[in-house]
Amino acid sequence: MLDWLERVGEHWRAVVAAVLVHVILGGLLFFSLDFWHSDASQGNQGQTIVDASVLTGAAGSDAPTPKPDPTPKPAPEPDQNQNKLQPDDTQADEDPAQAQEQAAREKKAAREKAERQKAAEAKAAQQKAAQEKAAQQKAAQQKAAQQKAAQEKAAQQKAAQQKAAQEKAAQQKAAQQKAAQEKAAQEKAAQEKAVQEKAAQEKAAQEKAAQEKAAQEKAAQEKAAQEKAAQEKAAQEKAAQEKAAQEKAAQEKAAREKAAKEKAAREKAAREKAAQEKAAKEKAAREAAARADLQEALEQESAGRQKAADRKALAGYVQAIKDKVEGNWIRPPGASNISCQVHVTQLPGGQVTDVRLLGSCGGPAIDRSVRQAIYKSDPLPSPPSGNLFQSDIEFTFKPDQ
Amino acid sequence: MTHKKLYLPFVRLALLVVAAVATLPAHAALQVDITQSSDSAIPIAIAPFASQGGKLPVDIAQIASQDLASTGLFKTFDRANMMGSPGTPDEVNYKNWQTQGVDNLVIGSAAPNGAGGYRITFYLLDAAQGQSVASYQINASANQLRQAGHTVANLIYQRFIGKKGYFLSKISYITVTGNSADNRTFRLVVSDYDGSHPATVYSSQDPVMSPAWSPNGKQLAYVAFNVYKGTSSVRVQDLSTGNARTIASGHGVNGAPAWSPDGSRIAFAKSQNGDTDVFVYNMASGQTRQLTHSGAIDTEPAWSPDGQHIAFTSDRGGQPQIYLMNTQGGDVQRLTYDGKSNQRADFSPDGKSLAFVQKSGNGFRIAVMDLSNNNVRVVSDGPLDDSPAFAPNGQAVIYAKQGGRNSLATVSVDGDAKSSLSQAGEVREPAWGPLGY
Known part of the structure; x- marks a missing residue:
């Protein structure tokens, strides 16, 4: 049901049209009967009824027009129509006055058209002139605009140049500051190094002094011991001689005993002395070893510092060479894909003794420019210290990477 | 077999020695990388040439010096500051x-x-090396001394730049004299590359346009108008005889001729019923073929040096841009996208670059596009630059500066070096001929 209603809703125009058609049909049926009645008054009743029934069948497609068809009468109607059309044509052909009039009208129209065209042409010409004028004005404006643009560009370029100059000045200043900083840093490093070296020297001197003092003290002690022993011996010998003079036999025995004792004492002293010396030697050896370790450590530390400093100095040296050669190298305009290695030998003063290209840089003109750049950089910058000097330099030209 | 075995130890030993020798110096040498170069021009002095048997009628050294200076790539040394003019290296x-x-x-x-x-x-x-690096000898007749001067410049140029010099080449251009439409004269002129020694090839009260050199330099194609009849024609004129032949004519546009690299065909623009398209004329058969069929304006063809493609200007995308097609009119692709419009393309002689006029916010400038990566570099200053044409060695572009003072100018392809060619009157549409040697 709902679907059906929806469909009716969708096709409401058709439904209304159908209802209307039926209403009209009903009306026609009703009134035509009356009509036929009026026709029937002229005496044709039976036919009208038959025809009326046929009419309803055809009424579905064409309601009012078929009406004349069924009757014999309506047959002349199309003829009349034709007759009506024919006079229309014949009237135009047959009436010369009208033809003349029309010709005149056409002539006038042609004249008007010509005038219009002329006016249009004039207008077009005016428009064209106006356009051309406008175009000229536009061109003039464009020219003015372009000139203005050119002036503006010039101003911009000038501003850009000024800016570039300022920037360059700023860069130079920055570079100078950087250089000053680097120099200050280097000086500071040098001072620190000097302080450290001085400290190491002082320490070494103190140790040496201590060692010398110890050695002197030991020598003094040994000397004192020897002197004392000599005095004691002399006294003992004198007493022994006196005693020998007084008590010869017994004294000899006592002397022998004493000699034996003395011998034992001497031997003991010698043993003690040897032990002392040995201990002293061992101590000295230990101290020496400790000193050696310390020295080694100091040397290593110093070497490390030296190596770092050398690396920095070497980088500066390479940069100096690079800057000089790059400043002297005018690469051929338009040359691309330049790549080559150049072996250069130099004397300690930087004088170039040989330039050897290891393969072409990309063409004879480029090779020439590279060779000239190096010869023009002769003498090459000197290293900050002699140990950084190398007689062989290998340049790699690769500006396009 | 035994021989091989005997050799093997020696071979190995030799290889070891070679390897040792090869690696030793690499460790010992200081390594320096050069990544920058100076932008300055190449400084050079050309001393006056000594003459045995009287003064030379032509100052060869002066001509060569002017040639090199005109490129902007050389900084020539003023003769007044030279200390003597030695004739041999010993001096x-x-x-x-x-x-x-x-x-x-x-x-x-x-x-x-x-x-x-x-x-x-x-x-x-080479003053830095302190030695002679090259010597040359030229024979010249008495009336060829000027050319000899250009040849000296060509040889030096090639030595330093690595490309052939263009100092013997010719250029062609259009001059316009007279102010009002009644007494204006258009001239087709051929001169030396630097604008000197001009000679009129064709002149007319009606506009003359678009000269184009035949690849062998013996003929010029150009466009002549007939204002009274409202027609234009593309003509090909033989420079030695002066004989001219019309290859296309009629109402509307018949213009922008461009020779194929072998000289057998000429591409040009022709309008039919208000629609301009690119056509090609066969010099041998005399037949004309239409290449483009778009409803837009297709004009200004330029033949690629390999003869395989034709670049042309079209406004089919709304604004004039440069497109590329094959010589049958197919495979059309757009080449330019930068700027507001791009037109009047010319291929470099090596086919790797394209020069054209680029319109941007601040006027019309000459731009050069690298066809390998489509990078575009603007090389002229504007504001109204037109008609770029590559030098026959591809190192420079000549173009017309218009606006306040019309003149011809050249610029190196990297845009760094510019120089102006002085010409009286209004000068338009330069075309650069072949090397000439």
């Missing part, structure tokens, strides 16, 4: 030149060659 004091910043010095001399002409000998000296 050169290199220190003197070094202190004046002259890295390169050219000296030479001319002597009668017994056949009515001269034998010119000259040397290229």
